[in-house]
Amino acid sequence: DVKVTQSSRYLVKRTGEKVFLECVQDMDHENMFWYRQDPGLGLRLIYFSYDVKMKEKGDIPEGYSVSREKKERFSLILESASTNQTSMYLCASKQGGGFLETQYFGPGTRLLVL
Amino acid sequence: AQTVTQSQPEMSVQEAETVTLSCTYDTSESDYYLFWYKQPPSRQMILVIRQEAYKQQNATENRFSVNFQKAAKSFSLKISDSQLGDAAMYFCAYVNQGAQKLVFGQGTRLTINP
Numbered sequence: 736d737v738k739v740t741q742s743s744r745y746l747v748k749r750t751g752e753k754v755f756l757e758c759v760q761d762m763d764h765e766n767m768f769w770y771r772q773d774p775g776l777g778l779r780l781i782y783f784s785y786d787v788k789m790k791e792k793g794d795i796p797e798g799y800s801v802s803r804e805k806k807e808r809f810s811l812i813l814e815s816a817s818t819n820q821t822s823m824y825l826c827a828s829k830q831g832g833g834f835l836e837t838q839y840f841g842p843g844t845r846l847l848v849l
Numbered sequence: 850a851q852t853v854t855q856s857q858p859e860m861s862v863q864e865a866e867t868v869t870l871s872c873t874y875d876t877s878e879s880d881y882y883l884f885w886y887k888q889p890p891s892r893q894m895i896l897v898i899r900q901e902a903y904k905q906q907n908a909t910e911n912r913f914s915v916n917f918q919k920a921a922k923s924f925s926l927k928i929s930d931s932q933l934g935d936a937a938m939y940f941c942a943y944v945n946q947g948a949q950k951l952v953f954g955q956g957t958r959l960t961i962n963p
Contacts, residue, residue, distance in 0.1 A: 766949060775858070777940060777953040785949065793950065825894065838951065840894035 738762070739841035741826055747847045754813040756844050758826030765830065767809035768838065769793075769801060772823040784809055816848045851876045853943050855954035862931045863962050869916075870926045870957050872941030880946035883917070883924045888938040888956075897939070900924065928959075936961045 742757035758767065766785050770778040770793075780793030782801040790801050798820060802810045809828075813820055826841040852875045862868035874883070885897040900908045900917050908915050912929045928935055941954040 770953075775955055777853075777855075777955045778951075779953075780950055783949060791949075827894075837896050837899075842891065842893050 739826060739828055739839050741824075741841040741844050743844050744842060745845050745847075747849065748813075748816050749849055750817060752813075752816050752848075754816045754846065754848075756811040756813075756824055756826075756846070758809045758811070758828075758841055759807055760809075760828040760839070761807065762828070762830065762839075763806065764828035764839075765806070766828060766836075767803065768827040768829075769799075769809065769811045770825045770827065771795070772825055772843070778825065781811065816846075818848050820846065821848045822846060851878070851881075851943055851945065851952050853941050853952050853954035855939075855941055855957050857957045858955070859958045859960070861960040861962055862928075864931055864933060866931055867927060867929045868931055868959065870928075870939050870941075870959065872924045872926070872954055874922050874924065874941075874943050874952075874954075876922070876943065876945070878945050882944050882946070883915075884942040884944075884951070885913070885915070885924075885926045886940045886942060886953075887935075888940065889934075890937070894940070898926070931961050933961050933963065935959060 739760045768783040769781045784790045784803040800812045824844045827838040829836045829838045854873045881902045884899045887897045888894045898910045914927045916925045938956045940956050942951045
């Protein structure tokens with residue numbers, strides 16, 4: 736089975752802190768994604784990566800950056816956390832470039848910024 | 850830009866009965882795919898069912914089936930013989946042919962009453 740893990744289930748940070756959210760997948764998937772999930776808004780794509788060191792902006796990249804130094808790991812970085820970044824963050828991965836390929840999701844990290 | 854709308858924030862159904870979750874989408878594309886994802890309270894999102902737009906036959910996976918109306922841009926999910934384990938947040942999602950980005954609806958929280 737594909738396994739996507741995220742470093743923390745819950746995280747509490749202060750405004751202005753630099754925050755790292757880590758995601759690891761164990762199936763050699765080429766594509767990885769970061770979403771944020773907010774009530775009434777569904778999932779919105781922040782960034783995705785289709786290869787090591789490659790990244791593309793999603794729909795809401797402002798205030799975030801990403802890093803993919805190894806194929807299995809995709810990090811989401813909040814350079815200076817703000818209260819409006821309090822949310823659930825979901826990581827996903829999928830094999831190959833086909834749009835039909837299933838995305839596999841991690842359990843999510845609930846981030847609270849105080 | 851494509852949009853996906855789930856007009857039912859919450860639904861409830863008695864155990865063993867049938868429930869239908871609604872989804873509409875807006876696109877000018879002719880080749881695309883539609884998905885229903887399930888997010889149980891543990892938060893690991895999983896794929897329930899998917900539909901290719903070029904196929905007229907509605908997809909079916911055991912107790913889950915879809916009613917795909919391409920002209921009306923409607924993609925509803927029917928759950929037959931509802932079980933307690935079906936309680937979850939359900940998301941409808943869309944992807945263009947050749948694209949990587951899934952566009953999600955707002956989600957419908959389904960409650961199963963014993």
